[in-house]
Amino acid sequence: MEETKISDKRDYILDVAERLFAEQGFEAISVREISKAADINIAMVSYYFGSKEKLYEDVINRKLISSDTIAKSVGQHTSSMDKLFAMVDLYIEKFFERRLFQNIIFREMAMNQRTAMAEKIAAQVHKNFLLAYDIIQTGIDNKEFKKVDIELTVMSIIGIVRMYTTSGTMACKILKVEDESEAFGKKQKDRLRKHLRQLLINHLGIESK
Amino acid sequence: MEETKISDKRDYILDVAERLFAEQGFEAISVREISKAADINIAMVSYYFGSKEKLYEDVINRKLISSDTIAKSVGQHTSSMDKLFAMVDLYIEKFFERRLFQNIIFREMAMNQRTAMAEKIAAQVHKNFLLAYDIIQTGIDNKEFKKVDIELTVMSIIGIVRMYTTSGTMACKILKVEDESEAFGKKQKDRLRKHLRQLLINHLGIESK
DNA sequence: GCTAATTAAACAAACGTTTAATTAAATTTA
DNA sequence: TAAATTTAATTAAACGTTTGTTTAATTAGC
Numbered sequence: 001m002e003e004t005k006i007s008d009k010r011d012y013i014l015d016v017a018e019r020l021f022a023e024q025g026f027e028a029i030s031v032r033e034i035s036k037a038a039d040i041n042i043a044m045v046s047y048y049f050g051s052k053e054k055l056y057e058d059v060i061n062r063k064l065i066s067s068d069t070i071a072k073s074v075g076q077h078t079s080s081m082d083k084l085f086a087m088v089d090l091y092i093e094k095f096f097e098r099r100l101f102q103n104i105i106f107r108e109m110a111m112n113q114r115t116a117m118a119e120k121i122a123a124q125v126h127k128n129f130l131l132a133y134d135i136i137q138t139g140i141d142n143k144e145f146k147k148v149d150i151e152l153t154v155m156s157i158i159g160i161v162r163m164y165t166t167s168g169t170m171a172c173k174i175l176k177v178e179d180e181s182e183a184f185g186k187k188q189k190d191r192l193r194k195h196l197r198q199l200l201i202n203h204l205g206i207e208s209k
Numbered sequence: 210m211e212e213t214k215i216s217d218k219r220d221y222i223l224d225v226a227e228r229l230f231a232e233q234g235f236e237a238i239s240v241r242e243i244s245k246a247a248d249i250n251i252a253m254v255s256y257y258f259g260s261k262e263k264l265y266e267d268v269i270n271r272k273l274i275s276s277d278t279i280a281k282s283v284g285q286h287t288s289s290m291d292k293l294f295a296m297v298d299l300y301i302e303k304f305f306e307r308r309l310f311q312n313i314i315f316r317e318m319a320m321n322q323r324t325a326m327a328e329k330i331a332a333q334v335h336k337n338f339l340l341a342y343d344i345i346q347t348g349i350d351n352k353e354f355k356k357v358d359i360e361l362t363v364m365s366i367i368g369i370v371r372m373y374t375t376s377g378t379m380a381c382k383i384l385k386v387e388d389e390s391e392a393f394g395k396k397q398k399d400r401l402r403k404h405l406r407q408l409l410i411n412h413l414g415i416e417s418k
Numbered sequence: 419g420c421t422a423a424t425t426a427a428a429c430a431a432a433c434g435t436t437t438a439a440t441t442a443a444a445t446t447t448a
Numbered sequence: 449t450a451a452a453t454t455t456a457a458t459t460a461a462a463c464g465t466t467t468g469t470t471t472a473a474t475t476a477g478c
Contacts, residue, residue, distance in 0.1 A: 025234050025237070026237075027237040031433080032433080041459055042434090043437090044458070047458080051435075053434095106376075107234075110312055122379060122382060126383070129383055149403070152400070155373060155383060158372055159370075160368045164361075164368070166315070167315075169318070169321070169331060170331060174335070198357070198412075207416075239466080241468090250425055251468090252426090255469060260469075261469090
């Protein structure tokens with residue numbers, strides 16, 4: 001945190017705020033705590049972001065883009081199963097990489113408040129949902145997949161990855177791993193990927209014999 | 210809220226607090242908001258519960274019992290699949306019936322804070338996890354189930370039910386139902402049950418032919 | 419007449435935000 | 449290049465609110 005450009009400092013504050021908001025929630029974290037953790041004067045939050053609310057929105061907006069990324073990595077494959085796998089892989093990747101951020105997203109979704117931010121998040125999640133929906137629908141049409149409840153199958157995929165990443169403490173306890181860095185390391189990530197692939201093969205795949 | 214016994218009034222306050230805490234989180238809700246929503250004087254919260262913190266703990270403790278209930282309803286069945294189905298059914302039932310409460314539980318689990326309450330919740334969830342683990346393990350030993358990743362399979366079950374119940378708004382949007390009372394009505398509950406059963410049959414069941 | 423329940427008012431502490439002053443950096447002028 | 453000027457970044461202190469909690473007085477039930 002020395003001799004950095006302004007945008008770096010702004011990003012650094014956003015990083016700190018993201019971590020705190022994710023771990024404890026928007027209301028639980030005070031501007032004073034953020035400024036202390038980021039080692040800045042409390043007035044700098046208003047100076048840079050305008051308000052605590054705006055800071056929170058900036059934290060979310062900064063990483064709530066894409067969904068094109070998914071479409072791109074999916075498009076490379078031909079079979080529906082491969083497309084689905086590619087999407088799941090990317091999902092796992094993003095959730096492991098940004099699990100603190102995802103905590104914010106899902107906490108926001110769980111709130112029954114119709115804010116502009118909540119709508120925006122819901123729209124983005126729904127967009128991703130539709131991508132997966134189309135893949136499975138096509139797979140069924142192609143007789144590559146069994147006829148399943150598509151909506152609930154997509155929800156299941158998201159729910160599984162989310163369940164894994166949401167609670168670090170719980171994941172450690174269940175997987176019998178030492179700390180969170182292990183629970184979210186490469187080995188466990190591969191394990192989750194393997195499990196999810198097997199589950200989808202079993203659920204969607206048509207026996208070939 | 211008239212001519213009720215004291216314990217009823219206490220319970221009513223707990224009901225109101227539970228709803229508000231679940232919808233917006235502990236820190237986001239003030240004692241004044243609770244007292245207003247419950248139509249009581251603000252001092253009554255301290256009078257009945259001691260503090261806002263204690264009220265929150267009472268909200269959680271009131272419904273964080275059982276796990277015997279699961280064991281009981283599971284014990285009636287003989288085959289591993291029936292046991293697992295019984296457990297899943299109960300899980301769905303509880304989550305639909307207490308979905309606001311479950312919001313609190315999972316929000317608490319997502320927080321990276323090692324409070325006494327968090328430990329207690331983690332312990333309870335883990336207890337339930339072990340019940341499901343044993344069922345699947347026995348099923349595998351009996352050659353009734355395929356050899357799967359047991360830990361992740363249990364996590365998947367919980368994650369799916371949770372994903373469904375956590376975000377009412379999202380569930381409505383995805384399932385294309387009008388309002389939340391429909392999304393959490395009997396019809397959709399049966400749909401989720403059916404989906405989860407099929408998923409488990411596909412994932413765990415050994416082809417009989 | 420006594421205990422329990424309920425109230426309005428007040429409490430200090432913490433909240434998000436703003437102010438006005440100061441330092442640092444960038445730009446312009448000589 | 450050096451000094452002068454302007455703009456940007458940073459600070460400590462104060463702002464008015466809201467927070468959870470307590471008090472002391474009052475009402476209700478037995």
